[in-house]
Amino acid sequence: LNTIRNIKLNKINFTKSKATSLAKAIAIGNSVLSLNFSDSIIGNEGAEIFSKALISNKTIMNVNFSNCGIGDSGMFHIAKMIEKNSSINSLNLSCNPIDIQPAKKIARALVNNSSLRTMHFSNCGFGKAINYIAEA
Numbered sequence: 001l002n003t004i005r006n007i008k009l010n011k012i013n014f015t016k017s018k019a020t021s022l023a024k025a026i027a028i029g030n031s032v033l034s035l036n037f038s039d040s041i042i043g044n045e046g047a048e049i050f051s052k053a054l055i056s057n058k059t060i061m062n063v064n065f066s067n068c069g070i071g072d073s074g075m076f077h078i079a080k081m082i083e084k085n086s087s088i089n090s091l092n093l094s095c096n097p098i099d100i101q102p103a104k105k106i107a108r109a110l111v112n113n114s115s116l117r118t119m120h121f122s123n124c125g126f127g128k129a130i131n132y133i134a135e136a
Helices: 016-028 043-056 072-084 100-111 129-135
Strands: 006-008 034-036 062-064 090-092 118-120
Touching (some): 016 043, 043 072
Parallel strands (some): 062 090, 090 118
16 A cells, blocks of 8 residues: 655645645644645744644654745744654754744753754844754
């Protein structure tokens, strides 16, 4: 039997209903190992929906949210997911602006996460915010 292990959903405009439908499948799925949303329009609302689903998922190891239009409130939800998820070992947040407060929240979440090994932050406009994550 062939099982889907990697899903690429690039350059998609995720409405709330599309994100919610996919998130339901993510939350209960047990075969997908990698999700790639790069260059999709997810925004803060989509980040919240997908982050909640990823908290429940125990098999996905790689998630790519690069260039998905995720701002501060979305990053707060991703930080919560980082803190609670125990399977993701690679997370790409590149090309999403990360300000100081979300960076602090992500840094605190990293302290409590034992599975995450690789994070990508290219072109996130960090400035001083990178210091908080580097110290975690």
